[in-house]
Amino acid sequence: MPDASHPAANASPSDWGDFDLHAAQGVLDDALSGADDGEIYLERRESESLFFDDGRLKSSAYNADQGFGLRVVAGETIGFANSADMTVAAVQRAAEAAVLAKSGKSVSATISDNPARSNHSYYHPRDPVGEMAFSDKIALLQAIDQYARDLHPGVVQVSASLAADRRFVTILRAGGEMYHDDRPLVRLNVSVSVEKDGRRETASAGGGGRISWLDITSPEKWRAQVDEALRQALVNLDSIAAPAGEMDVVLGPGWPGVLLHEAVGHGLEGDFNRKGTSAFSGKMGRQVAAKGVTIVDDGTVPDARGSLNIDDEGTATSCTTLIEDGVLVGYMHDRLSARQMGAKATGNGRRQSYAHQPLPRMTNTFMRGGSDKLADMIANTKRGLYAVNFGGGQVDITNGKFVFQCTEAYLIEDGKIGKAVKGASLIGDGPAAMRQVDMIGDDFRFDPGVGTCGKAGQSVPVGIGQPSLRIRGLTVGGTG
Structure with missing residues (x-):
């Protein structure tokens, strides 16, 4: 507590x-x-x-x-x-x-x-x-x-x-x-x-x-x-060149939540939705992800990198549910986007320093855990990729399309983890990827406290987290 x-x-x-x-x-x-x-x-x-x-x-x-x-x-x-x-x-x-x-x-x-x-x-x-x-x-x-x-x-x-x-x-x-x-x-x-x-x-x-x-x-x-x-x-x-093609992808817990942060989180910030430029604009109350997918932004996690007692407008931070059981139920707001959209400020008005204006920004954004076992995700995947760690990525907020580079990933062959691969990238769009989630792990974990988020030329510290999960039919870019 x-x-x-x-x-x-x-x-x-x-x-x-x-x-x-x-x-x-x-x-x-x-x-x-x-x-x-x-x-x-x-x-x-x-x-x-x-x-x-x-x-x-x-x-x-x-x-x-x-x-x-x-x-x-x-x-x-x-x-x-x-x-x-x-x-x-x-x-x-x-x-x-x-x-x-x-x-x-x-x-x-x-x-x-x-x-x-x-x-x-x-x-x-x-x-x-x-x-x-x-x-x-x-x-x-x-x-x-x-x-x-x-x-x-x-x-x-x-x-x-x-x-x-x-x-x-x-x-x-x-x-x-x-x-x-x-x-x-x-x-x-x-x-x-x-x-x-x-x-x-x-x-x-x-x-x-x-x-x-x-x-x-x-x-x-x-x-x-x-x-x-x-x-x-x-x-x-000892890794081999990553193959390319469409395959099921199992994401490990913790830091792989950076994909969620970039491909989904930014699209749920109030300013993008107020202006109608987000892939999630106008979809409040609609099913935007698979059942079981619940995503929150929580600035109250004790000692976490993205936590704040108050945001940079003085609003107390909170735990804001964004997607609940696959349904879009909320956005992250600063005072301006809240007023313009007839909503309540959620404690997400953040700025890099006194020389910057506040914007709706994430704090600690994560997907809640489910009941599936990581071992079962692997065992039930005939051909796929197990992505454990990620490097950089690119996202288009307007349509949610993303490209992320894997820094540690393995082939899944006949339900077993195989060779480590190098050069794998995940290609898709956030809303579609969330609808293709079919297994959610019981092993939720936060990242170790190293995240930094950029937006509109401003950088702020953030937290990221998720359980392991399986996404059906993602495009994997490779070098082999």
Whole structure:
């Protein structure tokens, strides 16, 4: 259950030092007069990254930044200005630019209601940048490098990276409402290259979330990531060229949910549906996936990479059911898409930083588990592909068509897992693929905490998950 002992509103105006929040609030209230919505989003961020490669520290970086973004919304017209100058004078200049939006026609005569408050916290405030000494981070990277090289004589290169991020956010809204959040984020990534008979293969593994470094840097945990990267690299070292053609595909649990995220999730974001540009537009209440398929977006998963106590408009995050038993029942909304579509904001208004406007974005998006066994999926597939891990992919939101590259996959022949294959890609469209699901596993799993999502030039951390599942008749692109 979520831990409510660290509420999201765990700060005070004094945390912004000399910046006068109350004076800024007065500027905002003037700017929002006659508008539909808007806010001032303040952000202070510290981040650090280290990259260790080929036996030595190749790069390290530390960044500290702060600033604000001021937004005025009138109808569908948005005025937005941002600055790193944390003064009330800068806020006034930003407001003068943003209020130009009010020259458009406003939908209502009164400002939209502010978000309801919540005392839930889905991660503990902590300082991931400063909680581990820099020398200890270098020592950890050295230990990872040495452990990987000692594991197998075929290891020829090891890369490892650490990244930590802490963001303190305050959102000012109409009428003096203030919302606060303290957001930690860490990530460990390991890449291992192996070579045999002149052939080289590389694979990676990692983990992270809104957690402490201590949660992922204990020896048993980082060694597990090295072991996994090496395992995948060795599998690919003995792989054969992937065949091409239409076949049944069994997806493994966890990270393969990236296909669901891209091919289905983006199409369920409110702005695409408000504009009628999604493959799911106009299909509310209709069967859009096979029975048994239930997909949710949940920003309340404790410590998960995509979780938020509040979104970047101040709305408390929630668990939003998008597809239930195959029927489209919901979209992910920020305040703008919710108002335009006569719906409720779902806590999915997200932005990359204070210099960006909020958009409807996913948090942790996943398919719920079923009752089938992975072993039965394999046994009941005469000819197919078992896809365990994925790399990059491309998706067209308007029709859901996708292409995804498999980084670990195996042939299924006569109900048994066969040779590992290299160069396999999955080709199809999201809505059709969801209708072709005929078995859903009982082995639901989240990804290890490494997902990053891009949209409209903005990147945000996300969570991904699914059980194993079988999809009938997907097109597999291959090299053999």
